[in-house]
Amino acid sequence: MNIVVAMKQIPDLQQIRIRQRQPVLDGVPAALGIIDKNALEAAVLLKEEEGGQVIVLSAGNEEVEETVKEALAAGADQAFLVLDDSIENADGSLKAPILAEAIKKIDDVGLILFGEGSGDNYSGQLGSRVAELLGLPQVGYASRIQIQDSQAIITRSLEDGDELVKVTMPVVVSVLGDINEPRIPSVTQILKAGRKPKEVLELDELELDLSGLPQIKTLSNLAPETNRKQVKVGSVEELIQALKTEGVI
Amino acid sequence: MNFNLTKEQSLLQAMARDFAEKRLEPIARQIDEENQIPAEILTEMGELELLGIPIGEEYGGAAGGYDGYVLVMEQISRVSGGVAMTMAAHTLGLGALEKFGTEEQKQKYLPDACKGKTIASFAFTEPGTGSDPKQLTSTAVKDGDFYIINGTKRFISNANQPGPCVVFARESESGEVTAFIVDKGCAGYSISEPWAKIGMKGGVLTDIYMENIKVPAQNLLGKLGQGFPILLYGIALGKIGTSTASLGGTLAALEEAVKYVKEKTHRGAPIAKFQAIQLKIADLKIKYETSRWLCYRLGCIANDIKDPGAFAAEAALAKAYCGDTVVEAAKIAMDAHGSYGLMKDYNIERILRDALIGPEIEGVTDMQKMIVAGSVLKG
Numbered sequence: 001m002n003i004v005v006a007m008k009q010i011p012d013l014q015q016i017r018i019r020q021r022q023p024v025l026d027g028v029p030a031a032l033g034i035i036d037k038n039a040l041e042a043a044v045l046l047k048e049e050e051g052g053q054v055i056v057l058s059a060g061n062e063e064v065e066e067t068v069k070e071a072l073a074a075g076a077d078q079a080f081l082v083l084d085d086s087i088e089n090a091d092g093s094l095k096a097p098i099l100a101e102a103i104k105k106i107d108d109v110g111l112i113l114f115g116e117g118s119g120d121n122y123s124g125q126l127g128s129r130v131a132e133l134l135g136l137p138q139v140g141y142a143s144r145i146q147i148q149d150s151q152a153i154i155t156r157s158l159e160d161g162d163e164l165v166k167v168t169m170p171v172v173v174s175v176l177g178d179i180n181e182p183r184i185p186s187v188t189q190i191l192k193a194g195r196k197p198k199e200v201l202e203l204d205e206l207e208l209d210l211s212g213l214p215q216i217k218t219l220s221n222l223a224p225e226t227n228r229k230q231v232k233v234g235s236v237e238e239l240i241q242a243l244k245t246e247g248v249i
Numbered sequence: 250m251n252f253n254l255t256k257e258q259s260l261l262q263a264m265a266r267d268f269a270e271k272r273l274e275p276i277a278r279q280i281d282e283e284n285q286i287p288a289e290i291l292t293e294m295g296e297l298e299l300l301g302i303p304i305g306e307e308y309g310g311a312a313g314g315y316d317g318y319v320l321v322m323e324q325i326s327r328v329s330g331g332v333a334m335t336m337a338a339h340t341l342g343l344g345a346l347e348k349f350g351t352e353e354q355k356q357k358y359l360p361d362a363c364k365g366k367t368i369a370s371f372a373f374t375e376p377g378t379g380s381d382p383k384q385l386t387s388t389a390v391k392d393g394d395f396y397i398i399n400g401t402k403r404f405i406s407n408a409n410q411p412g413p414c415v416v417f418a419r420e421s422e423s424g425e426v427t428a429f430i431v432d433k434g435c436a437g438y439s440i441s442e443p444w445a446k447i448g449m450k451g452g453v454l455t456d457i458y459m460e461n462i463k464v465p466a467q468n469l470l471g472k473l474g475q476g477f478p479i480l481l482y483g484i485a486l487g488k489i490g491t492s493t494a495s496l497g498g499t500l501a502a503l504e505e506a507v508k509y510v511k512e513k514t515h516r517g518a519p520i521a522k523f524q525a526i527q528l529k530i531a532d533l534k535i536k537y538e539t540s541r542w543l544c545y546r547l548g549c550i551a552n553d554i555k556d557p558g559a560f561a562a563e564a565a566l567a568k569a570y571c572g573d574t575v576v577e578a579a580k581i582a583m584d585a586h587g588s589y590g591l592m593k594d595y596n597i598e599r600i601l602r603d604a605l606i607g608p609e610i611e612g613v614t615d616m617q618k619m620i621v622a623g624s625v626l627k628g
Contacts, residue, residue, distance in 0.1 A: 066256045184267055184268050185260075185264055186311075187261065187311035187317070187321075190257055190260045191311065191317070193257065
């Protein structure tokens with residue numbers, strides 16, 4: 001059984017600076033989404049228990065070919081990439097059919113894992129969209145995944161409790177960030193990442209007509225404005241009173 | 250000329266930073282206070298192949314080159330000078346074994362050491378020698394298929410850990426300085442209490458007492474009388490580690506200063522707004538970048554040493570500069586902290602103590618300058 005992990009290339013969030021509420025992306029290196037790494041770790045753990053191959057799937061510009069080495073170092077066995085500069089900033093409505101078509105080209109897929117939301121826009125749509133396009137069941141908010149024969153037993157962590165679901169594979173699963181802590185890769189895993197197999201497709205190799213799909217145009221992307229009240233207190237009592245006044249305690 | 254890191258090098262650097270922040274940072278103060286690295290840290294470093302980065306895969310290493318080694322060492326040392334010191338002395342010992350060891354010696358000692366199951370040492374210094382091999386007093390007397398080694402070694406890193414130790418002694422028949430591989434903990438091997446040094450605690454320094462240690466003749470490293478070239482080569486390799494440990498300290502000083510001056514306010518504004526503080530930050534950045542490129546370059550040229558003498562001069566240059574610079578950088582960063590910097594609550598207190606080790610170990614700065622001057626003035 002193959003486990004596909006969809007991973008998104010995003011700017012390295014730790015290196016983004018905010019200037020006049022706008023993110024400054026110049027010179028910021030690319031990285032893979034944070035929760036995507038949890039999805040990958042979940043896949044690698046399942047592979048270690050059940051066998052199979054972990055295939056990382058990503059669509060984006062040519063830089064993805066380098067960025068994906070991070071996933072290959074972290075335990076993915078191979079990469080399946082769709083590269084085209086036009087999909088660098090594509091939203092979920094465009095990315096979903098691309099990923100769905102790519103998944104159709106991969107044999108023996110049992111699980112398709114997504115992070116619950118991407119590290120940059122966090123729209124949280126892609127897993128559901130891909131499941132719909134492929135006609136597969138989808139389970140979100142996964143905090144534990146187990147395999148039993150041809151079924152996946154998944155714990156969903158919801159606001160008011162955990163839900164245990166059993167679903168026949170293949171299935172699309174979106175995992176939570178606290179499902180695991182991604183392991184630290186070893187030196188040789190990193191150094192040999194570039195030697196693992198990669199299949200690279202260009203966008204026009206997929207039988208897709210993207211012309212009719214709605215495209216979302218981002219008008220602005222602003223950091224939240226913070227207005228500090230700058231209340232000065234001279235004692236603990238004053239602090240407690242100020243917090244009560246603000247309704248914090 | 251390309252100054253960009255490859256993706257693999259960037260990932261290696263990020264991995265080392267991640268390891269240092271997750272595993273070392275929470276216990277860095279504990280390591281400093283107890284002068285001891287928890288065993289599980291060295292075990293995990295072995296599992297992650299951080300203890301044999303430049304060693305060939307055929308001997309259990311990661312074949313990551315000395316350029317990969319400096320990228321990792323910088324990040325380790327940024328968080329814990331003690332762990333960096335242990336790693337530097339260990340890697341120096343392994344480098345000498347890989348270069349001069351027989352195939353049998355390499356297969357016997359390197360795989361376990363690369364995995365962190367053993368930790369290597371390199372023992373030249375004696376109470377009376379300083380950096381002068383002519384003053385060496387330890388002796389090795391041939392006795393059938395063995396050598397009997399006697400003597401005292403001073404300030405030896407990792408001597409308290411089991412593993413191979415490259416020991417230099419004067420072979421009695423030839424009178425020549427010769428290197429031997431001694432299994433630490435063997436009969437006749439004992440160590441002093443750890444020296445209570447000022448910084449890089451956790452990197453344990455002890456004296457070694459060798460009383461009639463019986464070493465098999467096949468543990469002679471290199472050739473009889475080849476001790477001096479092995480020593481020069483090993484010490485030059487060691488300076489990659491010590492220079493880069495200083496680089497990591499300079500990075501730590503820069504980052505601590507930047508963090509503090511952005512948080513500390515005076516009359517409602519962060520002190521980073523003041524030009525006097527900005528000049529300190531600029532000085533720190535300049536010191537970091539100049540040290541960084543010297544170390545990265547040294548790592549690159551160490552991957553293919555064609556002329557050991559020329560490499561020794563390059564290593565001395567980096568060691569002299571980075572060792573002095575980390576002290577200056579740590580002092581600037583402490584000045585930026587003001588009185589708070591003197592307190593153990595702030596990392597800069599430990600960073601400055603760690604920094605002071607840099608110019609003094611593996612040959613003091615003036616010694617390095619003599620090597621540099623010799624290489625410039627020769628001929």
